[in-house]
Amino acid sequence: MITEEIILLLISFPFIIGTFLPLSGGKHWLIRGFDFVRIQSAVILSLTFVLSFLLISDASILVRFIQFALLLSLVTQIKIISPYIILKREKHEHNPDDSEKLTIISVNVLQSNDCYHKLTAMVKDLQPDILLTIESNKAWEEAMEEIEVDYQYNKKVPKENTYGMHFYTKLKAENIKVHYFLTDERPTIEAHLKDRDGKEFVFWGVHPPPPSPTEEVTSKKKDGELLSIAKLIRKSETPSLVIGDFNSVCWSNVSTLFAKTSDLKDARKRRGFFSTFPVKPFFMRFPIDLLYHSEEIKIYHMNTLPEIGSDHLPLYSEFSVNSSVTEKPKPLKEEEKEEIEELIEESEVAEKTED
Template sequence: MWNVYLILVVLLLILTLLPKIQNSHWVFRVPEFGKIQITYFIIITFILGFLADSHSEYFWYFQGFLGLMFVHHGVILVKYTPVYPVKKHSRQQKSSQKIHFISANVYQFNTEYSRFIKLIEKYNPEIFLTMESNEDWEKAMQPLEKDYPYHHKVTLENTYGMHFYSKIEIKEAKTHYFVANDIPSIEVHLMTEDGFSFVFFGVHPPPPSPTEEETSKERDGDLLSTAKRVKKIDKPVIVVGDFNNVAWSKSSILFRKTSHLIDPRIGRAFVSTFHAKYRMLRFPIDLMFHSEDIFIEKLTTLENFGSDHLPVYCEFFIDHHNDQQEERIEKATTEEKIQAEEMIQEGKEEDGERDAVVTED
């Protein structure tokens, strides 16, 4: 048992230190995703240490390392729990009516279309976004168009298709290809019946992983390009999607600071979405950020509909007369702005090797 304990201590230390190395290769970026699980294993290993049959003089050094790692991860993760103090704001008379949306990575090869349609019918959001939706998914979702007359579709077979459906009137819609001509992001300008305009961004950059992109360069470049675009818009803004990133990573924080948006998970919950089938190995990679005049009342996951991601459900309202969220906005320093520009350029120069049509392994 002592040998198992030592192996776990070393492994947890490596997984803690790897993300600190500023290298875009997936080996260094993937451990960021498992911070919650790593913290649980630190606790388990700490307890295991007392059960290990050893009188090593280094025992308390190892336990001390585990304690320091727990504090390091805990200080970061506690921000994404209800324990962290964040002011809650109630809806005022001059605010918009409540708006609801669902964001879902449907998994291109998931053929349980009816389960997703029933999910939309059950929660009846004003708007919903799908990612990894191809031509088959587009055909399957046609029955919903009678209730969602406004839509913007980017139909692709490379697992980066995206479809946006709305009951709220679309005034303008654009598709951006910030770093690659096969990775779309959408920008949709909407106007509610009670006269509130806002902009909805849908994003889905490629992940750094041993089976997809070798580095995080395209992901980070795409997200930071979106952040720059958002900063130019003088309207309430929401950015939603499968970020293939976690909120506490350096690039996510840089995204938040560059865009001047707020992370609603802070003071609320992790809202973990992937992998839908394995609760203990679930990461919060379907993220959301919003401007200061958008107020989130509810942010949660919904039931699985056959995808590898859980859908995200959100209730929010718009209030131009409430400045209390301004204090939550962090702005990028000059050094961070330079770094963001460099990451955008690296993302554009990276040659992602994706097929135009992808088949399930």
């Protein structure tokens, strides 16, 4: 019996602790990492909870306590990811009053990936109105030249540091800017576009750094970059669409704060997880290639596309722009404003400290 209790404790402990650690606000990658695997953790917690009753007949007080902790953790995990669980699929149909439907593909190509033909074939087949490639270097830029005949407007920011970015569109581009928020090593693309009905909107392509043992020890830089972008969007009176590799799951605190700060909607809510990374093993995937949009932009459909040799799946979406002017953004609470400024300041300090 003691052996069963020890085994139960050893299996349960990391998943129980991992449920609540990210809620502490800690920025270290070890803490943030638990936020990424909430779907997988929920499955393991539920299995462990059920098996603890089936396999341990004479439960001690310790076992009952672990079972209670498992249940509490499972409920917490489900509550956090529940906005993305589909109980009833909503219909998002294109109405006669809606503007023409547009399409977009965003994909982190993985800089070292040389399966260029997979992406070019996909683009030629689907003919998206907008294409964003992330981690694209000079080799990728040259490989994508064969699609440029269909894309009059583009912005190319090739880099060899896994933060290159290329933007292609069939829509009229009034202006395309490249921002560097903390360092000139990581670009963010801002494109002012017009749809075929003449309605204006702003496209943002993002790729902040991930918290990981091989890149950034904490999530400070990522959080600061995302919130700096969100503040710019909040000031805009034009509808915005933001897409890219956020290196943050959609249910994380900073993703939620990004949506509030920018006054944008998370396109995944009530649609599903659409997990994009890693491609293999598939059961470890989580959603970090995200899409946010203004109320005036209507999302009809989104899904992941077949793999192209990268560690990310491409993200595809169909949308329309139904107004060129946004409503006044919802006011932020004082504590939210303070948190935003604090996170941006922390990111600036982190960048300077590294330099």
